[in-house]
Amino acid sequence: MIEQVAGTAPCTEARVRAMGTDVYVIAVDGPRDLSAWVAERLERLESRWSRFRPSSELCQLNAAAGHPIVVSRSTYEVVARAVDAWRWTAGRYDPSVLSALVASGYDRDFDDVDPVGDGPPPKPVPAPGCAGIGLDPMTRSIRLPLGVGLDLGGIGKGYAADLLATETVAAGALGALVNLGGDVRAAGALPSDGWIVDVEDPLDAGLGQLAVTEGGIATSTSLRRTWSRGDEQLHHLVDPTTGKPATTGLVSVTVIAGECWRAEVLAKAAFVAGPVAGRKIINEAGASGLFLHDDGHIDELARLDAFRP
Numbered sequence: 001m002i003e004q005v006a007g008t009a010p011c012t013e014a015r016v017r018a019m020g021t022d023v024y025v026i027a028v029d030g031p032r033d034l035s036a037w038v039a040e041r042l043e044r045l046e047s048r049w050s051r052f053r054p055s056s057e058l059c060q061l062n063a064a065a066g067h068p069i070v071v072s073r074s075t076y077e078v079v080a081r082a083v084d085a086w087r088w089t090a091g092r093y094d095p096s097v098l099s100a101l102v103a104s105g106y107d108r109d110f111d112d113v114d115p116v117g118d119g120p121p122p123k124p125v126p127a128p129g130c131a132g133i134g135l136d137p138m139t140r141s142i143r144l145p146l147g148v149g150l151d152l153g154g155i156g157k158g159y160a161a162d163l164l165a166t167e168t169v170a171a172g173a174l175g176a177l178v179n180l181g182g183d184v185r186a187a188g189a190l191p192s193d194g195w196i197v198d199v200e201d202p203l204d205a206g207l208g209q210l211a212v213t214e215g216g217i218a219t220s221t222s223l224r225r226t227w228s229r230g231d232e233q234l235h236h237l238v239d240p241t242t243g244k245p246a247t248t249g250l251v252s253v254t255v256i257a258g259e260c261w262r263a264e265v266l267a268k269a270a271f272v273a274g275p276v277a278g279r280k281i282i283n284e285a286g287a288s289g290l291f292l293h294d295d296g297h298i299d300e301l302a303r304l305d306a307f308r309p
Contacts, residue, residue, distance in 0.1 A: 021181030094240035121232035124243035158264030216260025221252035248274035
C-alpha cells in the first residue's frame with residue numbers, strides 16, 4: 001500500500017527496513033529524528049518476536065515447549081492476542097502453523113528461501129491449535145504444550161504498526177501513519193485533507209483507495225510470498241486444518257478495522273475460510289473490507305463506502 005498525504009500540514013517522514021520488509025512512517029508535526037527512533041523501536045520488537053533469531057523471546061518460548069517462560073510485556077500481549085484470535089475465528093487464524101511453514105520450506109527469512117526447490121512436494125503438517133497454551137498475566141509467563149510452536153509473522157507486523165503509530169503520537173507528534181510492509185495504522189490527528197491509502201492490488205483489478213482516520217488496514221494475498229517444491233506451488237497462507245496453502249478462490253483479502261493487528265487476523269481468517277464464511281467473520285467483527293477473487297472479480301463488504309475517499 002502507498003500512502004498519499006493531501007494538504008499542506010507539516011509532516012516528517014521516515015523510511016527504514018525492518019522485520020524483513022520496507023517501513024514508511026509519516027508523522028504530523030513529528031520529530032526530526034523520526035527515522036532513528038522508528039528503526040530502534042522496530043529492532044527492539046523484532047529482536048523479541050522473530051522466529052529467525054535464536055536469541056529472540058519467541059524462539060526461546062518455542063524451544064521451551066512444556067515449560068513456562070517469562071517474557072516482556074509486548075511479547076506477552078502479542079501472544080495473548082494471537083491465542084484470543086484463534087478462539088474467536090474458530091481456528092481459521094492459527095499462530096501454531098509454525099511446523100507447517102517449516103515443513104513447506106519457509107524455514108528461514110523469506111529473502112533466503114529458495115524459490116524453486118528440488119525433490120517431492122512437502123508432506124503437509126496440520127496445525128496443532130492453541131487450546132493447551134497457558135497464559136499467566138500476573139507473571140507474564142507463557143507455556144506452550146509439547147509439539148506446539150508459534151509463528152507471529154503477520155500479527156506481529158500488525159501489532160508493531162499499532163504500537164509504532166500510537167507511540168509516535170505519545171512521543172509528541174500530533175498524528176501518525178505507519179505502513180509496515182502493507183500493514184497500515186493511523187493514529188492521532190490527521191493532515192488537513194486526511195490519509196488516503198492505495199489498496200494493495202496484486203492483479204491490478206482496480207481495488208482503489210481507502211480513507212483512514214483512526215484504525216488499521218491489512219491485506220493477505222497468496223501472491224506476495226510464493227515458492228515451489230517439486231511441481232507444487234506454495235504460499236504462506238496456510239490452512240491450519242490441512243497444513244497446506246489455502247485455496248479458496250481468493251487472491252487477496254483486505255480488511256479495515258479499529259486496530260491493525262485485528263485487521264491482519266481478520267484478513268488471514270477470511271482468506272482461509274473463503275468468500276462466504278470469510279464475509280461472515282469480518283461482518284461479525286464489525287470490520288469491513290473487500291475480496292479479490294482469482295478471476296479478477298471484486299466483492300466489497302458492508303460499510304466499505306464509509307472508507308472510500
